[in-house]
Amino acid sequence: MLDSLRSIVQEVNTADHLQSVLDITVARVKDAMGTEVCSIYLRESTLGRYVFSATEGLNKNFVGKISMAPTEGLVGQVAAREEPLNLDNAEAHPKFLFMPGIGEERFSAFLGVPIIHQRKVLGVLVIQQQTRRRFDEDDEAFLVTISAQLAGVIAHAQATGLLVALDDRGERQGSAKFRGVAGAPGIAIGHAVVVAPTADLNSVPMRRSKDIEEELEFFHECLEAVREDIKALGRKLASRLAKEEQALFDVYLSMLADNALAAEVDERIRDGEWAQGALSKVILKHVRTFEMMEDAYLKERATDVKDLGRRVLAYLQAANNGPVDYPERTVLVGEELTASMLGEVPPENLVGLISVRGSSNSHVAILARSMGIPTVMGAVDLPFTQIEGSEIILDGYNGHVYFNPSAELLHRFQSIYEEELQFSKELEALKDEPCVTTDDYRLPLWVNTGLQADIARSLDRGAEGVGLFRTEVPFLLRERFPSEEEQRKIYREQLEAFAPMPVTMRTLDVGGDKSLPYFPIEEDNPFLGWRGIRVTLDHPEIFLVQVRAMMKANAGLGNLRMMLPMISSVPELEEALELIYRAHDELVEELGFELELPLIGVMVEVPAAVYQARQFAKRVGFLSVGSNDLTQYLLAVDRNNARVADIYQAFHPAVLQALQHVVRDGHAEGRKVGICGELAGEPGAAVLLMAMGYDVLSMNATTLPKVKSVIRNISMKRAKEILAHVMTMENAAEVREYINQSIEESSSQRLVKAMMAEPVL
Template identity: 60%
Template sequence: MLNTLRKIVQEVNAAKDLKTALGIIVQRVREAMGSQVCSVYLLDPETNRYVLMATEGLNKRAIGKVSMSPNEGLVGLVGSREEPLNLEHASEHPRYRYFAETGEERYASFLGAPIIHHRRVMGVLVIQQKERRQFDEGEEAFLVTMSAQLAGVIAHAEATGTIRGLGKQGKGIQEARFVGIPGAPGAAIGTAVVVLPPADLDVVPDKSIEDIDAELKRFDNALAAVRIDMQKLSTKLATQLRPEERALFDVYLMMLDDASLSKEVVRIIKSGHWAQGALSQVVKAHVHRFEMMDDAYLRERASDIRDIGRRLLAYLQEDHQQTLEYQDNTILVSEELTPAMLGEVPEGKLVGLVSVLGSGNSHVAILARAMGIPTVMGAVDLPYSKIDGIELIIDGYHGEVFTNPGPILRKQYTEVVEEERQLTQGLDSLRALPCETLDGQRMPLWVNTGLFADVARAQKRGAEGVGLYRTEVPFMSKERFPSEKEQLVIYREQLAAFHPQPVTMRTLDIGGDKALSYFPIKEQNPFLGWRGIRITLDHPEIFLVQVRAMLKASEGLNNLRILLPMISGLHELEESLHLIHRAWSEVRDEEIDIAMPPVGVMIEIPAAVYQIRELSRLVDFVSVGSNDLTQYLLAVDRNNPRVADLYDFFHPAVLQALRQVVDGAHAEGKSASICGEMAGDPVAAVLLLAMGFDSLSMNATNLPKVKWLLRQISSAKARELLEQVMQIDSPHIIRSTMNLALRNLGLGRVINPAASIQA
């Protein structure tokens, strides 16, 4: 059964559209189950009815015509109950409904399983039998497994169909929504410009061409070039390989001359497709065919065909380099965005970013937040190679992408974009004003930085210091560990740019989702693995060089603060402090006169919350890393789109932990700051002020919004709101309560403008 399942899923994955995919499903499942009927009913979101979309065994003329609501028929029952239904005599069930056009009166037994994708019921997979038959547990389990496996495939095929539209006249092009991870806040409306990786058959977009002869010539040239390459390789390796190993090159040459492969590509080109798309289509079909073969030797040939396909594609791309036309409102889309891709877009044209892979912590997401470009990361279900030139709306607050938006959604988001623009202009005047509540409580607002480009943005928005300088960013931009002198230059720039304001430098925090190409860490569970202080304590040579560079960079400026990440207990902290003092002694021995800077501990692991007083006694300050602390308290990987919606810093457990940290640090006479997304959320900032945090550190983009709101409220009112929400047990109700209270005070203008659309 597992082998059958694998083959069906592979075949369905290779289907060119939803109709073909459903046809394969009903045919193969019927064969595998040895039943007389297999049908797929899909839920139409517009009519909220289950529509027969494919069948083997029922009357094919009924496809698209037979439908039922969730409260009628056995199919409706399976969908509304969201569980399988196994009946030996279906017609005796009170929910049984007869449709004459399907000819189903002859079928007695019924087994149905819901097709569910990301909690959304998409449809029902049904098998039926003429005789009375109780399908056994194994058969039921197989159908449930089948429907679970196919849910993602159907969702993808459905979305691709929605994006492409159903006809050249544009009929049937519907709005579709894809969920990712918020990368950088804000909303944008624009045109998708897809950047493709080199020679990847899976991401070649569909493209029509006019000059068929020119396209055929390009394909011929690519075939000739790869033939020459193969012959050269064979000759070059003649002395190193045995004849049977050299035969592989003959196999490649035979494949290149294989009429079925090249003829199919030529046929598709002649139908008006560009060579790259035709090649991708044919190679993928051949690969899938070989992968499904039972013979191990033949299965291996799939990789040979894939290799040939990539080599041909590389020549076609070289001959036809991807020339991107950047529209006025470009939304850059790629499988994996890189900072270099951002740099290619002419100034003023980039309004948004979408990356299929990557997390809210990726280099690109950090850069996007600093630049104020709305971004969605981790949009794994988005068939991105199909959306070039299509209108998109991206919502960086909720991590959502809308393709082919309808007039209502477009109007709503146009208002959001305009609201944001006006708000940003209105907040510029706050730059020189202090962040002070109505009753006189000061709250220093600091920034998170990592790139030198962040400095100008931070100062333009009135930052009073740096609460978190990510030292890993310079490490990530090199191909080796930077030397002490190289680090000294970078750190000095930051310290001098903000002098005399404080600059908090976090020691190297790699691991998790922050990798260095020259220091790869492969782990099953990187977030609970070798990362942060654990790496640098295991490599004191890296830690000492970095701390020495920081200390030397602060000479004559004395505005350095050192922050230690991922501390889980006293032993790690004591060891770190010992190394810092050793580095300080070494620098003093070089006759560089530097005072010992304040050293702080990052509270981002639950263990540190429970030891807050003991840790506070050993350091000069504490700083909460709200992103990681929320992630670890809730056991939610915030970079995983499947569970990202469970990640919420308004969760009561997070609020209780934060209060405990502030109270514990203050009890030992130490200051407590907080950095991360929570500090930059204006609504959350009100609660953090009420808890007693001594400073907030955030992305420069969010700073004016936070300052505006805190200047409009009294600390007494903030404490009143905090006491109110601490009695609530749901993060959603806490957020709604805060939003409502602020709106009632006339302070709703900095609340996420897209929230009303979601509501």
């Protein structure tokens, strides 16, 4: 059965469109299970009806022509209950619905299982048999397994099918909506530019060729270059390989012959596709074919074909490696966007980001929020390779992407976009106003920085200090560890720009989802592995150079605060402090004058730190909660995983209780407690944090004016009443809804919109 399952899934993965997926599924499942009928009923999204979509064994003339309401028939029963239904006499069931013409009246035995993707029922997979019997447990388990495996494939095929093919003029004729996760708020209207890693066959965007003959010539030049590479490799290894092993290079060359793979690529190029896209489709088709073969030797040839395809693709990409033409309103799209990809686009042209992978708390999303770029993350069903150059609306409030939108939709979102601009201008007037509640409680608002561009943006929005300077950013932008002097200059620039306001510099925080290209950290479970302070304590030569550079940069300014990430125990903290004191003493001796020891703090971002906050506070000058990681670890949710993005809930009661615990314990030792995670920049959350007693909130510069606006329109007394009620609640959805309602009572409707950042469409 396992072999049958693998074979079915592999074959379905090669299908070009949704109907092929369905037809292959019903045919192969019917054969594998030895039944007389296999059918699929798909849910039509608009009316919710279940459409007879594919069959083997019933009347195919009715496919696509009949459907059932969600509550009708045995199919509706399976979908409604979201569990299998196994009957020996289907007609005797009270929910049985006779459908004239399709021919199922002859079949008594019925087994139906729901097809579920991301908690949504996509349809129902059914097998039937004339003999009156219940299918056994193995049959039921196999069908459930097939359904679970195929759900994602069917969802993706449905999404791809929404992108109607190009017409004769190469223009898109259809429009579609795709769901992702809200990454950074805002509306973006522009054209998609797809970016892909080098030599990744699965990420090549679909694009039309500008000159077919030129594209053919270009492809064959790259093909010949790879042939020469293969020949040279064969000659180099000739003395070390047996004769039969040397023959493998001849096999490679024959695959690259003009009458083999090349001929298929030529055909696609002549149909108007660019060389990279044509090559990708041909290679992936052959890879899947080999992978489906039962013979072990032939199955292994899939690796050879893939390797050859990557080699040719690398030449094609290298030759096309000139400056990319980014349109005036670029929406950057990729399977997994990185900071370096963002850096390639002229800032004045970049209006939005869409990443197939990741969540709202991925670092690229955090970076996008700090830069004020509307972003959608985790758009897993978006066929991103097929939208190059298409007009896109990106709704960063709700996590939606609209492909090739209608004129009406464009008009509606353009209105929202213009209203956003107007409201942002109004918020600019708050720049020099203090963040004070209506009953005169003063709450300092600081910013999180990391890029050079953050300095001007932060000061323009009235920041009163830096609660988190991400020192890993300069490390990420280099091909080696920066020297002590290079670091000193970078840190000095930050400290001078904000002086005399405080600047909190976090020591190097790599690992998890942040790996330096020249210092890779590969682990099975990186978020619970070697990261943060664990790395730098194991490499004191890196840590000492960094803290020396920070203290040198602080000379004569005195506004440096140093913060230690990922601390989980007292011995760990004491070891880090001992190194800092040692570096300070060495610098005083080396420089010949007294150098101020900066205020040192701890980031509270793991559950262990929550319950040792008081012990930490006795040893350092301040505490600062990193709510992103703390939420991740408390809820056991990978914040970069789009599949569980809805479980990552910053308003979860456990998170709120942990936040309250930290501030109480910190204050008990007379220490100031801040928060520098993304939660601080959410206006509704800021009200709760203020009421809990947090001494400072640090956020990205883009959200600071909105937070200030909401705080200035509420009293501390009311904030504490809201907090008291919220702490009695049992789920995050209730908390969020109550906060929104409460803020609406205290503020104008305009401010609530600023807080929720969610247009009603």
